[in-house]
Amino acid sequence: MLCQLSVTNYAIVRFLELDFSAGMTTITGETGAGKSIAIDALGLCLGNRADTASVRPGADKAEVSARFSLADVPLAKRWLEDNDLELDNECILRRTVTADGRSRGYINGNPVPVAQLKLLGALLIGIHGQHAHHALLRSDQQLQLLDSYAGHNLLIEAAAKSYHNLRHAQQQLAELAQSAQERHARRQLLSYQVEELNDFALGEHEYSELENEHKRLANSTALAENLQASLMLLSDDDDANLESMLNKVLGITEELVSYDDTLGSVNNMLNEALIQVQESRSELQHYADNLEMDPEYFAELESRLSKAMQLSRKHHVAPEELYQHHQSLVVELTSLDSNDELLEQLQAEVGLYLAQYQQAAQKLSSSRQRHAKALDKLVTESIRELNMPKAKFTIEVNFDAEVVSSHGSDALDFKVSTNPGLPLDSLSKVASGGELSRIGLGIQVITSQKVATPTLIFDEVDVGISGPTAAVVGRMLRQLGSSTQVICVTHLPQVAGSGHQQMFVAKQSKAGMTETSMVPLSREQRIEELARLLGGDTITSNTLANARELLAE
Structure with a gap:
């Protein structure tokens, strides 16, 4: 899990050093204060693109480092061992960006290409952005979500291997056949x-x-x-x-x-x-x-x-x-x-690899159909909790033997019926923005429980959600935090109050310079911050009482 994040001269941050705990951590702050800035900075350590805008004005370079515990992350430990980067049960990712745009990455003090930061980062953290639910409208993203939930790594690997073998043999055959005349x-x-x-x-x-x-x-x-x-x-x-x-x-x-x-x-x-x-x-x-x-x-x-x-x-x-x-x-x-003999050999290989691919793709498709039925039920239950009591969700898995790709021969269609009597139809045709947000959040929470990533970050994924639904979202994320470290940037008091701990982001301007800070809140400070979220700038005894109730829940 993420234990510590240090940020120096990044954007409008002069210096931050944050300690993170297990469970669910919520991050709140005023609009425009930069609630997501720590997440953006962390993204540098995970291999995201860097540019000169990352460096605080007037500074020579920006530097971000993140320390992780690997006690329960065997995949990351194995990756470090395979790349000769092991360091006990901890791992430190560091990234620097100079004012002229040069970037360097380090793992446990060893210089590495940014691509390696990205590979290791994917084993340590999963980030869900505020617009992630829009990706649900794409078939490829739907496929990825189902495969993540089902744990299809080995089946996809088998299909991809046979696909690449088939494509290589087909390419050789085409080149040879092209010059046949x-x-x-x-x-x-x-x-x-x-x-x-x-x-x-x-x-x-x-x-x-x-x-x-x-x-x-x-x-x-x-x-x-x-x-x-x-x-x-x-x-x-x-x-x-x-x-x-x-x-x-x-x-x-x-x-x-x-x-x-x-x-x-x-x-x-x-x-x-x-x-x-x-x-x-x-x-x-x-x-x-x-x-x-x-x-x-x-x-x-x-x-x-x-x-x-x-x-x-x-x-x-x-x-x-x-x-x-x-x-x-x-x-x-x-x-x-002998080329004629090779042509016959390649024709035989193409037939063999095609049969292998079709077998792997069919096996993957059958597993997708089984897991789709299980996920249908879970998502339907989840979105009904999220103030869509009559909704029904289903995943349609369409196998097409004519389609040959590295991820199989399936095309997915997420369908939903939001009200009784309405037929199931594609998300893009049926769901409103708020409904799509709730469906997306429900799917993210469910699939995240099946993924081995030890830390999950939800960056304002609750946009478009309010009232009783927000309380359900908070409860879902807190429940997820019981088994996985959850960090959630939110503007909703119901979600913020569900966290095991809470951090507050503020922005100050001094001598013509703007600076963002982030601090952990005590229980009393949390009550005041929840009251502000509930009632705005004017904090009353009623909003304080409501804040205490949220925190108690």
């Missing part, structure tokens, strides 16, 4: 190209080999002539050839070595030269013996080389890159075929 045209082209290249079946290094072979055969005459000339020079010419000349020189050097063995190295080199000449001659002779002039083979070779060049031009690649291009096309074609 383009893929079909591309597959046809690739199939033709790959088939053509498969038929040609060019090897990885074949084009270079074809070029070399073609060059060899195209120059076979020149090759044969030069081979013959080389063989003649090496050994075949009877008049002069390298082999015979080297043999002759070797004969001379061998004799020289017999005279001087230091010339042995020269003799060795000439021997090696003779061996090299003989081996070269053997290699050339072997090549010449195998050199064939086959016109038919040459024609085939030329044709394949020409086809390779033709295909390379057709595919806009260099001839030596044709093989790699062929492999790339094969990979792309295989990928397109």
